[in-house]
């Protein structure tokens with residue numbers, strides 16, 4: 001970068017204003033990819049380093065958080081030599097993993113009560129961690145980070161229809177986890193336990 | 202779509218509208234705001250009039266809110282933020298304030 005001091009000032013101020021405020025969001029996304037705090041730290045550090053270096057390529061007025069998530073995922077794939085291979089393998093398992101979840105929550109009254117009476121945040125957060133890829137990334141981007149299907153498709157380099165199916169299956173898997181949780185917590189009635197056959201990972 | 206909430210065989214479509222299966226099939230996309238304006242309206246109209254589907258709507262809405270809120274307090278550590286600012290500084294970045302993150 002050969003910028004004049006004035007240009008450098010503009011560059012830094014816009015980076016500071018538009019990119020840096022998303023550091024916590026990028027960290028949450030990175031942690032959902034790595035599921036390990038030390039690795040997440042490395043990925044976030046790499047993300048902001050790359051983002052700063054290529055800030056001139058960021059299209060002004062577009063969504064900086066989406067742009068950072070894209071860099072973050074690429075940084076994650078790069079830092080894990082086998083990551084892309086692994087993602088591909090996991091993609092091939094989509095149907096079998098989803099099949100374990102069954103297609104529908106047969107009875108949800110225990111979960112209904114859970115949602116209104118209990119702080120589910122810790123249970124849900126760990127259930128998300130246990131979600132297999134590629135469902136986890138879709139759920140985290142859309143449901144936790146509030147990205148549109150289109151943004152998630154761009155970040156994950158997959159078609160929108162694939163985002164939709166991964167997201168819906170991920171949600172279904174989470175709901176089955178909640179059914180088990182509700183039963184363990186004593187909220188579920190006898191007929192709310194239709195997810196007995198669900199196994200995890 | 203097969204991985205949408207299950208649609209119970211419900212009453213016939215309310216006049217001029219969609220039936221329960223169509224409403225429930227589109228429920229998640231409706232809650233995500235991902236349907237076309239016309240489809241958003243047809244699901245909204247069905248939900249407003251259908252006692253059978255509304256509990257499904259409330260359940261899925263509460264579920265998605267719980268997922269959306271479950272990691273709100275998860276933040277990067279102060280140590281990481283400092284480390285990143287140090288790295289950026291070495292690349293030539295000068296913050297307005299020493300701790301601008």
Ligand SMILES: [Zn+2]
Nearest residue numbers: 221251253254
């Ligand atoms: Zn209905």
